[in-house]
Amino acid sequence: MDIQSTDKQYIANTYARFPLTVVGGKGSVVWDESGKKYIDLATGIAVNTFGVADEQWQAAVTAQLTKLQHMSNLYYTEPCAELAQLLCERTGMKKVFYSNSGAEANECAIKAARKYAAEKKGKDYYTIITLKNSFHGRTITTLAATGQEVFHKDFLPLTEGFVHVSATCIEELECALAKYKCAAIMIEVVQGEGGVMPLEQAFVDKVVELAERKDLLIICDEVQVGNGRSGMLYGYMNYGITPDIVTTAKGLGGGLPLGATLLGEKVQDIFTPGTHGSTFGGNPVCCAGALSIMSRIDDALLAGVRERAKYIKNELEGADGIVSVSGLGLMIGIKTQKDAGEVIAECMKHGVLVIKAKDKVRLLPALNIPMDQLKEAISVLKSACAN
Numbered sequence: 001m002d003i004q005s006t007d008k009q010y011i012a013n014t015y016a017r018f019p020l021t022v023v024g025g026k027g028s029v030v031w032d033e034s035g036k037k038y039i040d041l042a043t044g045i046a047v048n049t050f051g052v053a054d055e056q057w058q059a060a061v062t063a064q065l066t067k068l069q070h071m072s073n074l075y076y077t078e079p080c081a082e083l084a085q086l087l088c089e090r091t092g093m094k095k096v097f098y099s100n101s102g103a104e105a106n107e108c109a110i111k112a113a114r115k116y117a118a119e120k121k122g123k124d125y126y127t128i129i130t131l132k133n134s135f136h137g138r139t140i141t142t143l144a145a146t147g148q149e150v151f152h153k154d155f156l157p158l159t160e161g162f163v164h165v166s167a168t169c170i171e172e173l174e175c176a177l178a179k180y181k182c183a184a185i186m187i188e189v190v191q192g193e194g195g196v197m198p199l200e201q202a203f204v205d206k207v208v209e210l211a212e213r214k215d216l217l218i219i220c221d222e223v224q225v226g227n228g229r230s231g232m233l234y235g236y237m238n239y240g241i242t243p244d245i246v247t248t249a250k251g252l253g254g255g256l257p258l259g260a261t262l263l264g265e266k267v268q269d270i271f272t273p274g275t276h277g278s279t280f281g282g283n284p285v286c287c288a289g290a291l292s293i294m295s296r297i298d299d300a301l302l303a304g305v306r307e308r309a310k311y312i313k314n315e316l317e318g319a320d321g322i323v324s325v326s327g328l329g330l331m332i333g334i335k336t337q338k339d340a341g342e343v344i345a346e347c348m349k350h351g352v353l354v355i356k357a358k359d360k361v362r363l364l365p366a367l368n369i370p371m372d373q374l375k376e377a378i379s380v381l382k383s384a385c386a387n
């Protein structure tokens with residue numbers, strides 16, 4: 001079977017795939033059908049936290065798989081409870097709702113914020129402020145939250161009650177808060193799909209101040225930047241803030257689908273039986289994998305993330321053909337003089353996988369990528385960028 005042509009014939013045409021069929025891998029190296037190896041700096045878009053076929057993660061997942069693969073949320077299972085406890089203890093959040101993806105984690109956050117505001121302030125207070133250039137998912141409601149029109153245009157009308165303001169202009173936020181009856185402000189501290197753009201500390205501080213003054217919830221979308229990638233357990237921790245709701249997915253399950261919405265003190269009791277749910281959410285196999293991932297993201301690991309990030313920035317900043325480097329931790333965007341697509345193709349030719357974020361080259365390596373592999377990959381990337 002010709003995999004690529006079968007895929008093209010039978011899979012909906014939503015992805016511009018690279019001409020590469022990956023059949024296996026180990027850690028930060030993957031290989032194609034011909035055995036050609038690639039150093040993977042993309043990790044399935046920040047999902048394979050410890051790379052491919054990581055042994056500890058595999059052992060945790062297979063041990064659970066041989067016991068029980070699913071029971072639904074009508075019953076208790078051990079990994080589900082244990083992971084929730086760990087997530088709450090390490091963040092100070094109070095309760096967890098599980099789903100299967102980032103978009104669903106955000107849907108839950110939006111429902112929680114609306115229900116809280118309706119009960120506390122009145123049902124007119126449903127507007128949620130999000131930022132221009134943000135990305136929150138592909139469902140009709142998370143598209144509405146996403147502040148990039150390019151994703152909206154074919155799917156109107158979207159869910160109402162979302163207003164997008166500039167991520168750099170505090171006046172725009174103040175105007176929106178004066179004009180609309182708001183429930184929450186939702187931010188990514190580093191806009192991933194928006195081009196790997198960290199928010200300014202001063203802007204985030206102002207968001208916190210305004211939220212306090214106006215009695216608004218702060219929702220941090222940590223789907224991409226969370227779970228150690230920023231060099232802290234969650235990205236918001238770099239900013240010293242305490243959100244009311246934290247959403248995460250991507251790297252949480254280490255390669256299996258798992259979303260989590262962490263509910264802080266104010267909203268911890270907002271849901272009651274029947275108000276929200278998910279059939280697969282909190283699947284015991286996914287939770288067992290996540291438990292293994294989360295328990296390894298400790299201080300030593302995070303120091304390693306920051307060290308690798310520093311190495312990458314030092315190497316790339318000011319290098320031939322590189323205009324600028326942005327990001328936080330191992331979530332890095334590179335503005336190149338050459339077209340990003342061209343750089344990505346050149347890297348792939350020479351055995352390195354990187355992806356795009358808007359017009360930038362994006363790096364999302366495994367948090368434990370061995371330094372020798374990282375050095376080799378960065379040297380290939382630098383050659384690909386050079387004029």
Ligand SMILES: *Cc1c(COP(=O)(O)O)cnc(C)c1O
Pocket residue numbers: 100101102103104106135136137138188192193221222223224225249250
């Ligand atoms: C990827 C992403 C999402 C959507 O996650 P899915 O699992 O694809 O639904 C939401 N928010 C952010 C910040 C993301 O990077």
